[in-house]
Amino acid sequence: MSKVGIIANPASGKDIRRLVAYGSVFDNQEKVNIVRRALLGLEAAGVEEILYMPDYYNIVPRALDSVHLRMDVEPLDMPCEGNQNDSTRAAELLEEGCAKCIVVLGGDGTNRAVAKGSTAVPFMPISTGTNNVFPFMVESTIAGLAAGFLATGIVSVDEATSATKRLDILLDGEVVDLALIDVALYDDIFIGAKAIWDMSKVKEIILTQAEPSNIGLSSVGGVLLEEGLSQNQGLHMRLGSHMEEGRIEITAPVAPGFVRSVYVDAFDVIEVGGVVEFEAAPAVLALDGEREVEILPNQIAAARLSDHGPRVVNIEKTMRLAVQRGRLKANNIKRKEE
Numbered sequence: 001m002s003k004v005g006i007i008a009n010p011a012s013g014k015d016i017r018r019l020v021a022y023g024s025v026f027d028n029q030e031k032v033n034i035v036r037r038a039l040l041g042l043e044a045a046g047v048e049e050i051l052y053m054p055d056y057y058n059i060v061p062r063a064l065d066s067v068h069l070r071m072d073v074e075p076l077d078m079p080c081e082g083n084q085n086d087s088t089r090a091a092e093l094l095e096e097g098c099a100k101c102i103v104v105l106g107g108d109g110t111n112r113a114v115a116k117g118s119t120a121v122p123f124m125p126i127s128t129g130t131n132n133v134f135p136f137m138v139e140s141t142i143a144g145l146a147a148g149f150l151a152t153g154i155v156s157v158d159e160a161t162s163a164t165k166r167l168d169i170l171l172d173g174e175v176v177d178l179a180l181i182d183v184a185l186y187d188d189i190f191i192g193a194k195a196i197w198d199m200s201k202v203k204e205i206i207l208t209q210a211e212p213s214n215i216g217l218s219s220v221g222g223v224l225l226e227e228g229l230s231q232n233q234g235l236h237m238r239l240g241s242h243m244e245e246g247r248i249e250i251t252a253p254v255a256p257g258f259v260r261s262v263y264v265d266a267f268d269v270i271e272v273g274g275v276v277e278f279e280a281a282p283a284v285l286a287l288d289g290e291r292e293v294e295i296l297p298n299q300i301a302a303a304r305l306s307d308h309g310p311r312v313v314n315i316e317k318t319m320r321l322a323v324q325r326g327r328l329k330a331n332n333i334k335r336k337e338e
Contacts, residue, residue, distance in 0.1 A: 002152040004042055005076075005094035005102040005121070006052040007087050007114055008035055008059040012106035012129040026128040028057045031105055034126060034140045036063040038103055041144020043071050045327075046152045051097060053090035054080045059105075084113040091117025100151035101313065103143065108134045108216070108288035111310075112180050115166065119310040122150060122161045133181045133214045134164075134288075138315060146315045149322040157311065160318040164309035165208040165234065165272070169285060169293055170302045179287040180310075182207050182217040183303045186284045186291060194290040199260050200241040203283070206276055206303045207235045212252075216289055219252040220262050225269075232272045234305040238265040238279075270305050277302045 010028050039060075042050065050073040052060040064073060076093045080086060087110060094102055095118040102121050104114050107129015114123065124147040125135035136143070150160040169177040185204040186196055196202065202217075210221030210229050221235045222228065229235060240247050240263040248264040270276060278285070278301045285293040285301060295301045323329065 001049055002047045002148075003049040003051065003097065003099045004047050004147055004151045005090070005097075005099040006035065006038070006050060006060060007090050007094075007102060007104050007106075007110075008053065008055065009087060009104075009106035009110040009113075009128070010055045010057040010059060011082075012110050028059060031057075031059050031128055032062045034105060034128065035059055036067060038126070038140040038144035038147075039063060039069060039071075039073070040067065041141040041146075042103075042148045042151075043069050045145050045148020045154070045322075047071055047148045050074070051076050051094060051099060053086055054078065055086065056080060056082050084109070087113035088117040091115070091121070094118065095121050101147045103147050104135065106135065107132050108181050109290050111135055112178065112288045115180060115310050116178060119166070119308060122157060122311040122313055124150075124313045133209060133211075133216060133218050134312075136315065142315060142319065143313075145322075145328075146313050146318040149318055149327065150313055154325055154327055155318050155321045159321055160313055161311035162314050163231065163307065164312055165231070166306050166309035167206055167208060167234070168304045168306055169287065170275070170304060171293070171295070172300055177285075177287060177293055179208075179303075181209055181288050182286075184217060184286040185278045185280060185301075186286050187280065188284050188291075189282045189294070191284060191291045191294065194286075194292070196286045196289065196291060197255055197258065199239075199254060199262055202239055202262075202286075203280060204239065204276075204278055205235075205237045206270075206305075207237075208305070208309070210235050215253055215256060217254060219254065220250055220264075223250045223252050224248065224264060224267060229269070232307065234270045234272075234274070235267060236270055236276045237267040239263060240265050272305050272307045275302050275304045
């Protein structure tokens with residue numbers, strides 16, 4: 001049976017960066033609309049069963065209110081804690097339940113939480129967060145169709161998805177967490193409001209992506225490295241709080257509407273399997289834009305670049321292959337000869 005999971009984070013798109021920067025607010029009613037259109041796309045692609053993460057706003061049940069679907073749509077059997085553990089647990093259950101794809105609504109942080117639960121099931125990430133490097137700004141009807149064509153086997157996993165990287169976070173040699181896009185060493189001893197916005201406190205950054213067209217810390221690497229990174233590479237940067245001789249000054253969009261100068265002391269490209277030890281403790285590690293890991297005095301913190309990130313649906317390629325294989329077309333249409 002073709003089975004797809006839906007994880008819609010009701011808290012995404014609402015953090016403090018709406019106050020200190022100019023991030024958009026994704027209210028939960030808009031997420032309901034996005035999920036409704038994704039469901040219609042999934043059904044049109046032939047998906048038979050949907051399993052979804054329960055949440056305090058009832059995003060998926062509200063999305064079902066005004067549509068009549070032939071698919072079975074059921075909640076996962078799990079408690080709702082109202083935090084990122086819900087996304088992680090839902091991903092674990094979807095992998096155990098043999099889902100063929102997970103449609104994720106959120107930003108980099110939500111996708112990170114889902115990846116902590118599973119990297120074996122391909123993601124269809126739809127952007128509804130703040131820093132949106134990992135997920136796509138895509139019409140959810142199309143996202144649903146693409147996820148559905150993967151789930152029903154019209155397009156294979158190897159054809160439909162692309163590999164991604166991740167950063168494993170180590171404390172005293174033990175893996176304690178992961179990041180999909182960036183890890184930042186933040187000169188503070190409290191997690192607090194989680195989001196980072198004061199670049200003077202960011203002392204080191206490690207990236208899996210470095211693109212000037214990205215938002216967030218990834219853009220710093222994109223400006224620094226004109227050629228970008230290969231699939232097997234990451235970037236490590238050490239930063240200063242002000243301009244000095246020998247430092248490189250970079251202007252980058254580090255948050256929505258928040259373009260700031262960043263001063264790079266030194267940088268090096270790392271390969272898959274490479275480990276970078278951070279040089280300060282106590283401090284906090286921000287993962288994909290949110291402070292998550294406290295480094296205590298005498299602890300050794302490090303990040304290791306891995307090529308075992310979740311596979312992600314390539315929407316354009318999947319749709320093209322599905323059409324070439326006769327989907328969405330009632331009969332063969334021949335091009336008119338010149």
